[in-house]
Amino acid sequence: MNYSSELIKGTLKTIVMKLLADNKKMYGYEITQRVKELTFDKIQITEGALYPTLHSLEADGLVTTENEYIGKRVRKYYSLSPSGKNKTKEKVSELADFMETMKFLLDIKPKTV
Amino acid sequence: MNYSSELIKGTLKTIVMKLLADNKKMYGYEITQRVKELTFDKIQITEGALYPTLHSLEADGLVTTENEYIGKRVRKYYSLSPSGKNKTKEKVSELADFMETMKFLLDIKPKTV
DNA sequence: AAAGATACATAAGAAACCAATGTATTTGAC
DNA sequence: GTCAAATACATTGGTTTCTTATGTATCTTT
Numbered sequence: 001m002n003y004s005s006e007l008i009k010g011t012l013k014t015i016v017m018k019l020l021a022d023n024k025k026m027y028g029y030e031i032t033q034r035v036k037e038l039t040f041d042k043i044q045i046t047e048g049a050l051y052p053t054l055h056s057l058e059a060d061g062l063v064t065t066e067n068e069y070i071g072k073r074v075r076k077y078y079s080l081s082p083s084g085k086n087k088t089k090e091k092v093s094e095l096a097d098f099m100e101t102m103k104f105l106l107d108i109k110p111k112t113v
Numbered sequence: 114m115n116y117s118s119e120l121i122k123g124t125l126k127t128i129v130m131k132l133l134a135d136n137k138k139m140y141g142y143e144i145t146q147r148v149k150e151l152t153f154d155k156i157q158i159t160e161g162a163l164y165p166t167l168h169s170l171e172a173d174g175l176v177t178t179e180n181e182y183i184g185k186r187v188r189k190y191y192s193l194s195p196s197g198k199n200k201t202k203e204k205v206s207e208l209a210d211f212m213e214t215m216k217f218l219l220d221i222k223p224k225t226v
Numbered sequence: 227a228a229a230g231a232t233a234c235a236t237a238a239g240a241a242a243c244c245a246a247t248g249t250a251t252t253t254g255a256c
Numbered sequence: 257g258t259c260a261a262a263t264a265c266a267t268t269g270g271t272t273t274c275t276t277a278t279g280t281a282t283c284t285t286t
Contacts, residue, residue, distance in 0.1 A: 003207065003214075004207065005244070005272095006123035006126075006273080007208065007211050009119070009241095009243065009273085010119035011120075012243080013119075013242095014219070015215075018218070018219050027264075027265090028265070028266090029262095029265080038218055042210075043214065046244065046245080047264090047266075048246080048266090048268090053243090055266095056242095070252090071252070072251065073252075073264065074265070075263095075265085076264085076265070094117065095120065095215070096219070101155055101156065102208070102212065104151070105151055107135075118275075119241080119242080119274090121274080122272095122274065125274080140233080140234090141233070141234070142231095143233095146232095160234085161235090161237090165273080166273085183232095183233095183282095185281085185282065185283090186233065187233080187234070188232095188234085
């Protein structure tokens, strides 16, 4: 099973920023794989979604980049800027709040395991 | 406070369907007001978002409609069809699952009130 | 009588993502 | 040692979905 794509909309940026907050620096491909791992394949970020997101974060000054050479191949690392770190906290807590609201709205009871 | 609009994306259809599941039949304006009430103004569905959504649900056979006259004014009620009811269950449980995944991803601890 | 709430709806545009495609290097299996 | 798969960057065209703005009309309250 994996989620219908519309659910990812609006949360992708927050996911990416949170990962960067926890890992100091990551490169694009690494992000897609990490999310895949962490969610047991339920969320698969496509590159067509990821790169525009990273570039827009960079354009907004929320992340900085540095290139590293691995053999002949360039690897582009992304890190949160100070303002990116603040923004990440905001976004994560907004999403947490939103999820509480949705839980109430949808009357979702915690699973009794 | 109200949520940044991108968060609503992808959940609107589910919210509307869940409301219809709980209330048998509702009309458009009523839905916008109910959501506003239930979320203490945090989520405000605009009519420009709602009506296209309702029409698409109708086109997909998930809701049926009936007109009622209140004085001279037409009020259009929407109800879930049998397949709409099934779809609602699917959507709600998918969203619940998604939220669990997001919680884990974002490492959100329950608020200690 | 006027303003605000109720109630339907559409249209143009923006945002955000998906699917497809492209390029190139490195690794692992046989 | 070669070929497929994985790694790693990225862009483009298209679709979906929402926002903002607008339109029409009725009902209620002051």
